[in-house]
Amino acid sequence: MREVIxxxxxxxxxxxxxxxxxxxxxxxxxxxxxxxxxxxxxxSMQSIVYVEPETDDERLxxxxxxxxxxxxxxxxxxxxxxxxxxVCEKNKDTIVEFASNYLKEQLESVESFKVESKRADKTxxxxxxxxxxxxxxxxxEKFPHLKPxxxxxxxxxxxxxxxxxxxxxxxxxxxxxxLPVGTGGSMVALLxxxxxxxxxxxxxxxxxxxxxxxxxFSPPYTSESAxxxxxxxxxxxxxxxxxxxxxxxxxxxxxxxIRNKCPEALATIxxxxxxxxxxxxxxxxxxxxxxxxxxxxxxVASQTAEALAAVxxxxxxxxxxxxIAFDKLQIVNQSREIGTYxxxxxxxxxxxxxxxxxxxxxxxxxxxxxxxxxALDVETxxxxxxxxxxxxxx
Numbered sequence: 001m002r003e004v005i006x007x008x009x010x011x012x013x014x015x016x017x018x019x020x021x022x023x024x025x026x027x028x029x030x031x032x033x034x035x036x037x038x039x040x041x042x043x044s045m046q047s048i049v050y051v052e053p054e055t056d057d058e059r060l061x062x063x064x065x066x067x068x069x070x071x072x073x074x075x076x077x078x079x080x081x082x083x084x085x086x087v088c089e090k091n092k093d094t095i096v097e098f099a100s101n102y103l104k105e106q107l108e109s110v111e112s113f114k115v116e117s118k119r120a121d122k123t124x125x126x127x128x129x130x131x132x133x134x135x136x137x138x139x140x141e142k143f144p145h146l147k148p149x150x151x152x153x154x155x156x157x158x159x160x161x162x163x164x165x166x167x168x169x170x171x172x173x174x175x176x177x178x179l180p181v182g183t184g185g186s187m188v189a190l191l192x193x194x195x196x197x198x199x200x201x202x203x204x205x206x207x208x209x210x211x212x213x214x215x216x217f218s219p220p221y222t223s224e225s226a227x228x229x230x231x232x233x234x235x236x237x238x239x240x241x242x243x244x245x246x247x248x249x250x251x252x253x254x255x256x257x258i259r260n261k262c263p264e265a266l267a268t269i270x271x272x273x274x275x276x277x278x279x280x281x282x283x284x285x286x287x288x289x290x291x292x293x294x295x296x297x298x299x300v301a302s303q304t305a306e307a308l309a310a311v312x313x314x315x316x317x318x319x320x321x322x323x324i325a326f327d328k329l330q331i332v333n334q335s336r337e338i339g340t341y342x343x344x345x346x347x348x349x350x351x352x353x354x355x356x357x358x359x360x361x362x363x364x365x366x367x368x369x370x371x372x373x374x375a376l377d378v379e380t381x382x383x384x385x386x387x388x389x390x391x392x393x394x
Contacts, residue, residue: 001102002087005070006167007049010080010177026078026180029242033072038064045163046120074173075239077206078180085169090124090161092131096138099157099168106170110154112147117159124161135159181242184208188283189292190275191215193229193348196323197294198237198340199331203322204292205241212286213244214279216251226348234394236339244394249278254381261375265361268302269369272311274382280315281386290318297324301360310364
């Protein structure tokens with residue numbers, strides 16, 4: 001039996017005249033992601049992406065790993081659902097034979113079933129209802145314990161009559177959805193070691209954004225383990241975001257200057273303003289169109305509306321905050337779903353938590369902030385941090 005993977009497109013089908021451009025990026029992303037699992041032929045027809053092993057000859061040194069490719073496709077943005085399917089001739093009796101063999105284990109383990117057919121090839125002699133009735137009737141003869149139920153059966157057999165063949169599979173698996181990475185522009189995302197920023201980065205990638213993560217570290221106040229924690233978060237996110245290069249910005253000198261020369265209550269606000277300036281400089285160098293943060297309104301003292309406004313005032317690029325209105329439980333649930341939670345809660349502090357003031361200002365006055373910053377050589381500090389930024393390819 002020849003198995004393939006069928007990928008159903010999501011929002012792309014709504015793109016009208018732009019659809020082909022989105023499809024091209026999606027196919028490129030799929031080919032790159034499944035390359036480690038063997039040689040596959042990947043193409044699209046009628047909003048279905050076909051992933052076909054070029055060979056399944058086990059005598060080859062490296063046969064196609066369909067299971068690995070299937071798992072990789074689940075995390076590719078732009079795909080709504082996916083199924084492993086068996087391919088057969090467009091003949092009603094052949095379809096019954098292949099369905100009974102390919103889905104035997106599932107059909108033997110349930111009590112009720114139904115058949116759903118889709119006839120994309122209108123030259124096929126039976127319409128969808130007739131084909132479902134024919135295949136369902138013969139499958140019940142082969143599996144007498146099965147009871148046909150049209151509403152909420154234990155298992156559904158899907159038959160798709162398409163251009164070149166018939167495809168038989170069980171229920172589809174939900175995929176990542178969203179839009180293909182690379183179709184929504186490029187942005188720089190501030191990635192800390194916490195729970196929120198990885199979720200924000202994931203959500204922007206889901207809208208097709210190519211993300212460049214940036215992390216600020218302050219040795220010896222922050223440990224090497226804290227930096228490795230962030231790199232591990234990037235490795236986890238790469239399954240969704242595609243290729244990632246983490247920009248590691250040394251922040252010790254800036255943190256110490258702020259601590260020594262600025263009012264303690266404003267330290268976090270001024271620190272975050274420096275982060276935004278540096279992120280913007282890196283974004284411009286990379287031709288990015290916006291900055292992304294994991295800010296959540298009211299969650300901590302530096303995330304009040306007044307504080308966010310004071311921080312954003314120092315940059316000209318748009319600042320996007322995809323989780324701004326989420327409650328903490330929603331963010332935690334999303335982080336568990338994408339696999340970043342367990343790494344995020346490891347007890348290694350970042351520079352923001354290390355230098356948190358005892359009584360931070362929750363409603364900073366911008367005039368007061370600018371006056372405090374005047375004690376610092378802002379331009380020189382930013383330039384030095386950008387020049388010393390290290391890039392690590394994940």
